[in-house]
Amino acid sequence: MWPTQTSAWFRASVLACVTISSALAAAAQSQVPPAPKASPPQDEQEIDPNDVISVSTTEVLLPVTVRDRSGRLVTDLTRKDFRVFENGIEQTLSELSLRQVPVDVVLMIDASSSAATNLDDFRIAAEGFAAHLDAEDRISLIQFDDRVALLQDWTRSQVQLHRALKRIAPGMFTRFHDAVLLASRDQLARPTARHAVIVLTDGIDSGRGSTFDAALRAALKSQTAIYVVSNTQIERSAKQEELLLLMSATESVRRFNQIRIDDLRLGLTALDASEQNLGQLTAATGGRLYKPASFRDLEKVYAEVADELRHQYAIYYAPLDTKKDGQFRRVRVETTIPTHQVTARIGYFAGKR
Numbered sequence: 001m002w003p004t005q006t007s008a009w010f011r012a013s014v015l016a017c018v019t020i021s022s023a024l025a026a027a028a029q030s031q032v033p034p035a036p037k038a039s040p041p042q043d044e045q046e047i048d049p050n051d052v053i054s055v056s057t058t059e060v061l062l063p064v065t066v067r068d069r070s071g072r073l074v075t076d077l078t079r080k081d082f083r084v085f086e087n088g089i090e091q092t093l094s095e096l097s098l099r100q101v102p103v104d105v106v107l108m109i110d111a112s113s114s115a116a117t118n119l120d121d122f123r124i125a126a127e128g129f130a131a132h133l134d135a136e137d138r139i140s141l142i143q144f145d146d147r148v149a150l151l152q153d154w155t156r157s158q159v160q161l162h163r164a165l166k167r168i169a170p171g172m173f174t175r176f177h178d179a180v181l182l183a184s185r186d187q188l189a190r191p192t193a194r195h196a197v198i199v200l201t202d203g204i205d206s207g208r209g210s211t212f213d214a215a216l217r218a219a220l221k222s223q224t225a226i227y228v229v230s231n232t233q234i235e236r237s238a239k240q241e242e243l244l245l246l247m248s249a250t251e252s253v254r255r256f257n258q259i260r261i262d263d264l265r266l267g268l269t270a271l272d273a274s275e276q277n278l279g280q281l282t283a284a285t286g287g288r289l290y291k292p293a294s295f296r297d298l299e300k301v302y303a304e305v306a307d308e309l310r311h312q313y314a315i316y317y318a319p320l321d322t323k324k325d326g327q328f329r330r331v332r333v334e335t336t337i338p339t340h341q342v343t344a345r346i347g348y349f350a351g352k353r
Contacts, residue, residue: 058322059094061101062315063194063225063286064333065308065343074340075311085332086319095316102136103196103309104154104189105129108179109168110201112145115231116170118295122200123165125298129198130158132306140187144179145171150187173206180215180281184222194312196287198227198305200298202235203274203281212277219285223345226287227305228278229298232271233291239264239271286345319350326352 062084066074079096107126111119130139133156141152141164152164180197189195197219205212219226243264246257254261275291282289288308290301319329330347 059316059318060331060348062317062331062333062344063101064313064315065286065288065311066313066335067341067343069339069341071341073308073311074335077313077335081336082313082315083334083336084315084317085334086317086321086329088330089320091317091320093315093317095314097314098311101194101314102134102138102190102192103194104138104140104187105133105309106140106142106183106187106197108142108144108183108197108199108201110145110174110176110199110231111143111168111171112174112206113170113172115200115202116145118231118298119168119170121295121298123168125302126165127158127162128299129302129306130161132303132310134310138190138193141165142179142183142187143168144175146173146175147171148175148179148182150182154187173208174201174204175209176201176203176205177212177215178209180226181210181218184215184218184224188222189224194309194314195222195224196227196309197224198229198302200229200231201278202230202232202271203228203278204270216281216284219281220345224285226282226285227290228282228287229290229292229301229305230275230278231292231295232275232278233293234295236268236271237293239267243268286343288343315344321350324351324353326350 064082066077068074075098077096077098079093082093082096084091084093107129109115109119109122109126115122126141133139135156138154138156139152139161140150140154141161143149143151151167152160155161176199179199183197183199184195218224243261246254246261246264249257275289279289281287288305290304292298292301315333321329327350328347329350331344332346333342333344335342
């Protein structure tokens with residue numbers, strides 16, 4: 001499970017911006033050891049953490065995905081089809097490109113007991129995803145279970161990725177929050193590239209490391225879009241089937257299996273709550289949550305993510321407010337067609353002098 005204790009401002013802001021009815025949870029915080037080149041922490045303001053993006057240059061880059069009312073990607077828009085507002089004031093767009101900005105993608109695999117029996121499906125899907133990348137794109141690989149391991153640093157080589165995928169070994173527990181921290185904070189993208197994480201997980205953290213808050217903040221500060229391929233629906237179907245079988249048995253059989261029945265019910269509750277957190281994580285960072293019904297669908301889902309990254313717009317603009325005051329700037333992206341579904345981050349912090 002995720003943490004059970006967060007600050008009031010963080011909980012209230014996240015609920016307001018992402019429209020999730022359940023409050024964030026928080027545990028005692030133990031930090032992931034910082035990377036050798038980690039930047040010192042900076043002062044933060046009380047503002048929605050979904051909005052936390054630091055921009056130190058004079059130009060803002062916003063990766064934007066546009067879908068029509070049927071959920072299909074829209075790929076024929078031009079600069080005149082977009083409107084960008086910062087703190088309610090419309091901005092002048094400097095440039096618009098479609099799939100011309102390279103992407104650095106971290107592939108993350110939950111190798112804990114919930115997914116360990118289906119690692120081969122992930123390997124096939126991961127290699128299929130890598131085959132869709134362009135020559136300027138890079139990829140890295142992280143495994144997490146009892147520990148978090150960087151199996152492959154940034155590479156453009158599918159041969160290196162293939163070898164790294166063979167090194168994935170199953171574990172037991174799930175250090176999901178620590179893995180998001182590593183991918184966001186330590187596996188930084190190039191300054192000229194977009195940063196994305198694609199993770200296969202049920203999102204239920206073992207509570208042995210960082211908090212959900214810390215993981216979310218790290219992703220937001222590093223401008224990392226997180227795409228989650230969640231196996232919660234797969235697990236839910238299996239648990240519901242087993243629970244139905246036990247509950248339809250005789251009373252004596254139910255009494256004998258009461259502990260298992262209680263465990264299944266708790267597991268279903270945990271899956272529901274985890275999906276809410278995963279939905280919040282992906283929505284806040286400009287990514288997407290996928291819930292395949294079978295591990296056999298992984299290859300198709302990863303191909304869909306690759307397709308989105310290939311058809312993502314990169315919007316550039318120079319803010320009209322040029323003050324370097326470290327203040328929060330709220331950003332809203334619209335298209336001229338109201339039925340379009342626009343996915344983008346919702347703001348950034350201006351750099352300080």
